[in-house]
Amino acid sequence: MSDFARFVALSDFASWPEKMAGSSAAQRLFHGRGQCFAGFEYFTVDYFAPVLWLVLYRAPEPEFWAQFCTELKLCCEGSSGAAVIQSRYQDSPATYCLWGSIPINFTAKEGAAEYLLDLGAKQNIGYFMDMQPARQWLAERAGGKRILNLFAYTCAFSVAAELAGAARLVNVDMSKGALQVGRENHRRNGARLTTSGEAAELKFLSHDILKSWGRLRKLGPYDVVVCDPPSLQRGSFDAVKDYPKLARRFSELMPLGGDVLACLNAPYLDEQFLRETVERHCAEAVFVERLAGRRDFPEQSADRALKVLHFQIKPREADLI
Secondary structure, X not given: OOHHHHHHHHHOHHHHHHHHHHOOOOEEEEEHXXXXXXXXXXXXXXXXXXXXXXXXXXXXOHHHHHHHHHHHHHHHHHHOOEEEEEEOOXXXXXXXXXXXXXXXXXXXXXXXXXXXEOOOOOOOOOOXXXXXXXXXXXXXXXXXXXXXXXXXXXXXXXXXXXXXXXXXXXEEOOOHHHHHHHHHHHXXXXXXXXXXXXXXXXXXXXXXXXXXXXXXXXXXXXXXXEEOOOOEEOOOEEHHHHHHHHHOOHHHHOOOOEEEEEEXXXXXXXXXXXXXXXXXXXXOEEEEEEOOOOOOOOOOOOOOOOEEEEEEEOOOHHHHO
């Protein structure tokens, strides 16, 4: 059996056009990075209607890749306006089109929301599809709530919460550019009224989170804190060294109790690391559950996969008197 024939059998390749036609919502067609498809761990295929987005994490086998691209065009060109490929294994990402062209002013659709995408040369395109279950979790709790979104990036959590009627949303990220995209994401999705009939209060702070606790406390308290830091970003954040610093602050940001969604996407750090870090450095934190991932992101190892843990903060006795 050829490599391509084996890929077709593993990936259900023939069903891709039907999946693309069945929904305009962002979806992953092939998740090689989950280590569930031996020999094809080095690439992923997403569909952001009407564009296919393929990411290569190492150089593919030339014979397989040539046949794959030929068959992909025969199978899917009629169902998509473009196929865009990004190579991430070079010193800087390189992007090219298999057919069509890279769209401008383009969005990914997720439920009632849409998020701006940049499919140019940047490694991160402005939207993390695997966080959709976490955004849904937040939306189910957001009505009338005060929410702090740490490492907000382009504010997808905040948009989901505003659409669900959150009262106040504070987005914090060091990148002014990312927050500017976040503002545009909010503008595109339109203001929604809170449960009290007023528009949500929105704030965007381009601060170093680890040096901004005083400002963040003044803007609180919060009912929900979402914490989704990078695993390792030179000069900014190292999960091993810096996650404990975050956990120590959770209870002072929400002294009357609340919910924390602690996220970590480092394959080299397991769930136990994150759970123990939060519980050890925040005595008030009680672990509730780990959120399940998307079904179209199958993972061989739960510890290598994205980890999203829900904690509840117990009110301190002094605050109950």
